[in-house]
């Protein structure tokens with residue numbers, strides 16, 4: 001008998017002895033990090049609300065109770081009873097019964113009302129019908145990404161359970177080594193921005209943290225073939241942890257499956273969905289630009305199938321000697337500071353991923369409170385000594401001024417923006433300004449992936465700033481449903497109509513004017529001297545956005561491309577519109593934010609690795625932290641290995 005079988009047998013005996021005599025255990029199984037307990041008495045289990053919590057703390061495991069299939073009531077009968085228990089206002093849109101696991105997935109507009117106070121309604125459901133309920137939110141704005149991911153996972157349910165069972169056995173295998181060390185190897189994003197990737201290793205375990213591309217340098221991928229990484233074979237990696245969905249952290253995750261990795265990916269649920277959206281778009285863009293994509297959409301599906309979503313604050317076993325906990329990073333939807341607890345109190349490492357220290361309209365500021373942490377791996381995008389950003393309040397005032405000035409002239413405001421994060425932040429600023437009368441009410445057109453990304457945001461309000469979350473819970477106050485917002489979904493004809501119409505605001509991808517519908521908007525509105533182009537995000541060297549920002553006003557029509565009505569022919573497009581830059585809406589902490597993150601961190605780490613910034617930024621930040629807080633700091637290069645223990 002394998003050791004995992006033995007362990008499960010022992011657990012079954014222990015659980016049985018902890019339970020009252022009239023509650024039976026038919027089997028116990030690992031599914032990923034969870035211990036699943038099947039019982040013929042699910043109703044009795046549910047009657048004793050505290051039982052699961054007590055078991056979990058006694059066994060120090062995450063425990064899920066499921067009914068033994070033999071005792072399940074028929075779905076038709078169960079459906080009626082369940083609907084009788086859930087208050088009507090919950091707005092249930094779908095019930096999906098899975099007899100193999102005894103789970104019923106309830107999709108509702110107000111999941112909170114299905115859950116009830118401290119889970120009371122959920123327990124009532126099990127008490128009545130025996131099935132184990134699982135609740136998901138019906139997106140207030142329909143999202144094709146969310147519905148595609150959900151139906152794909154439903155379709156792949158059987159295979160997914162096999163994957164989870166296999167992962168579960170891996171996690172709970174017996175530790176082989178009695179050696180002790182903790183090492184981090186840098187595979188990318190050191191003294192550069194982009195291709196984030198690290199290996200965290202112990203004698204027992206190897207974990208890959210992030211696997212991104214380098215924007216503007218397609219060939220430069222992380223050093224995945226280093227002996228520390230996949231060099232020893234893809235099966236030697238225990239787990240992949242993804243801090244957030246931006247492509248410079250996620251783009252090459254699907255590539256791992258092409259190389260033969262078939263283990264778990266840990267990230268938050270919104271990160272999983274956004275990764276799906278962004279990597280599929282990444283393949284699309286590569287195809288349009290005539291580049292051979294590094295992998296196919298099949299591998300994106302594999303990545304989604306292998307994802308084990310975790311919520312902020314869940315302490316989760318991901319290897320025999322490693323526990324992972326995600327915390328809000330304040331950067332984009334679902335972004336996570338990833339905390340690793342290694343061994344039993346042996347060592348603790350936190351990877352910041354990308355962070356925003358202060359609250360923004362969308363998110364609470366990054367969490368920097370941990371039970372313990374000895375080493376911090378810290379992003380340094382704005383770590384340079386002069387990298388201070390404009391205060392967000394001042395930026396908002398300036399944006400409103402520009403909108404008012406343009407409106408008075410009868411012009412249109414065109415804002416190139418990234419689909420994820422900045423767009424929603426700007427939408428919130430505009431919505432509030434209109435509501436309070438700071439700017440006149442006018443249509444706000446959303447083009448490119450912005451609408452879809454916004455829909456994903458509204459699916460996961462738990463991940464947004466608390467006051468925004470509360471507003472989304474009340475439909476009539478959901479700012480993203482404001483009537484001014486219009487989804488451009490009818491293509492060129494609709495754009496032409498907007499261009500021919502009155503004052504309005506257009507938010508469109510791509511954020512650096514490197515392609516996408518923004519090119520078409522420039523074609524339509526660029527020649528109008530009464531309109532204004534407003535940059536709200538960083539424009540990288542070499543992008544059309546940067547050139548326009550620094551004064552270019554004759555754009556070759558080949559750049560505007562076939563999408564614009566002026567495109568296609570030879571010659572140039574005269575950009576007569578005003579060009580303004582409003583910074584201060586960044587999703588990254590500036591230099592002050594990064595220092596504050598470390599300064600107020602509890603507990604303060606002994607060592608800091610400054611990564612994910614250009615050479616000057618990482619070195620500036622590293623030396624400042626060393627001098628100001630007297631900690632050991634490093635600005636590593638790629639392919640360095642640090643031993644911490």
Ligand SMILES: [Zn+2]
Pocket residue numbers: 244246331354
């Ligand atoms: Zn990012």
